[in-house]
Amino acid sequence: MSDTKINSGGRTPSGRVIPARVLLGVFAAAVASLAFAPAVEDESPKTPDQALAKLMSGNQRFVEMKAKAGDKKIDRDELAAGQAPFAAVIRCADSRVAPEICFDQPLGSLFVCAVAGNIPTSEGIASLEFGVAVLGTKLIVVMGHSGCGAVDAAIKHRDDTSVLPGSLPGLINQIVSPCALSVDPKDPEALAKATRCNANLGVTELLKESPVIREAVQNGKLRVVAGVQDLATGRFTLTRE
Numbered sequence: 001m002s003d004t005k006i007n008s009g010g011r012t013p014s015g016r017v018i019p020a021r022v023l024l025g026v027f028a029a030a031v032a033s034l035a036f037a038p039a040v041e042d043e044s045p046k047t048p049d050q051a052l053a054k055l056m057s058g059n060q061r062f063v064e065m066k067a068k069a070g071d072k073k074i075d076r077d078e079l080a081a082g083q084a085p086f087a088a089v090i091r092c093a094d095s096r097v098a099p100e101i102c103f104d105q106p107l108g109s110l111f112v113c114a115v116a117g118n119i120p121t122s123e124g125i126a127s128l129e130f131g132v133a134v135l136g137t138k139l140i141v142v143m144g145h146s147g148c149g150a151v152d153a154a155i156k157h158r159d160d161t162s163v164l165p166g167s168l169p170g171l172i173n174q175i176v177s178p179c180a181l182s183v184d185p186k187d188p189e190a191l192a193k194a195t196r197c198n199a200n201l202g203v204t205e206l207l208k209e210s211p212v213i214r215e216a217v218q219n220g221k222l223r224v225v226a227g228v229q230d231l232a233t234g235r236f237t238l239t240r241e
């Protein structure tokens, strides 16, 4: 409906003229009903693109300190009955990184795998395959973060990870090559660059190692993206879409 019609009144199919003030009233009522209608935000995404948009708008709320997922009353019966997470996340084990909070999503909406350095291990890949093939997850996010200790260790010990304790060398080696080796350790941006590299590499690994994920992407049922959360601002920035 154009502004002109609102301002000058309108005509019904039977030819009856409707005064402009009545049309304005109808218009106002329609706007009011939209305000009380369930927000699109509360709907489950139907496509991978919608899933990504939902995550990014949730992150925007988190950045602006306007998160609302925590305000929602938890329906324990609904949670216990089953899950249909619209997105999956591989996150670092870092205690400051929490996808449900960073993307402002309630319990039951994100399928999360955690490992230091957000590396897609074979177990992590199998977990994500469950999310995609069984739960119908539409999006996988490889989530790096600023100040990542695993990436930092890979840069510092890139010439010899054997000095690291326990099983850490095997894990950190996966970040050393190619990401820690691709940066100049003296570069102030080395950690940020290697962190982006490592997140993006996670997408490559998932597509390479998992026929289930690859096929879902080819069929348009799934998107696999990477990004980095800046802990100081809370902002999650996509680095590979």
Ligand SMILES: [Zn+2]
Pocket (backbone or CB within 6 Å): 092, 093, 094, 116, 117, 118, 145, 147, 148, 149, 150, 151
């Ligand atoms: Zn980390």
